[in-house]
Amino acid sequence: MLDALDVDLLRALHDSPRAGVLELSRTLGVARGTVQSRLDRLERDGVVTGYGPDVDVTAAGFPVQAFVTLEIAQGALDDVTAELTALPAVLEAYATTGASDVLCRLGAASHEDLQETLLLLNRSGTVARSTSVVILSTVVERRTLPLLERRTRPGPSRAPAYRRS
Numbered sequence: 001m002l003d004a005l006d007v008d009l010l011r012a013l014h015d016s017p018r019a020g021v022l023e024l025s026r027t028l029g030v031a032r033g034t035v036q037s038r039l040d041r042l043e044r045d046g047v048v049t050g051y052g053p054d055v056d057v058t059a060a061g062f063p064v065q066a067f068v069t070l071e072i073a074q075g076a077l078d079d080v081t082a083e084l085t086a087l088p089a090v091l092e093a094y095a096t097t098g099a100s101d102v103l104c105r106l107g108a109a110s111h112e113d114l115q116e117t118l119l120l121l122n123r124s125g126t127v128a129r130s131t132s133v134v135i136l137s138t139v140v141e142r143r144t145l146p147l148l149e150r151r152t153r154p155g156p157s158r159a160p161a162y163r164r165s
Helices: 004-015 021-028 032-044 077-086 111-123 145-150
Strands: 064-072 090-095 102-108 127-134
Touching: 004 021, 004 032, 004 145, 021 032, 064 077, 064 111, 077 090, 077 102, 102 111, 111 127
Parallel strands: none
Antiparallel strands: 064 102, 064 127, 090 102
């Protein structure tokens, strides 16, 4: 479980993704070595998975997005995974429980472009049925910090000099 310093470090990275270790240590009021060791641990544990730029697909020319649920043939998850990976319009996909088997988010330059991708999905021998809903607007941006803050480990930080303000 993350402690308060871990969460504050993640918040600082979220607020200033291009900040270096020295700047982060000054922001948090802890030693540079503490920040580096925390980052190393967070990466090693798979909490921090990358530092790449967040890309707004709408601003990049793909203003039409949709969620698509797929019902697939029994045991065909590996085949569907390969097919979805081959489609550039598939931004992300998840195996799910419930009435459908896979939930995808698609990006498209136009409604016609989206329809073309949906037709490709429906032609797949492994997709039995698809249902799509077009995204009109974002109500809550993708986020993780509120969830992390909720489960922060109580008690003193392992960094003695760190004092949460």
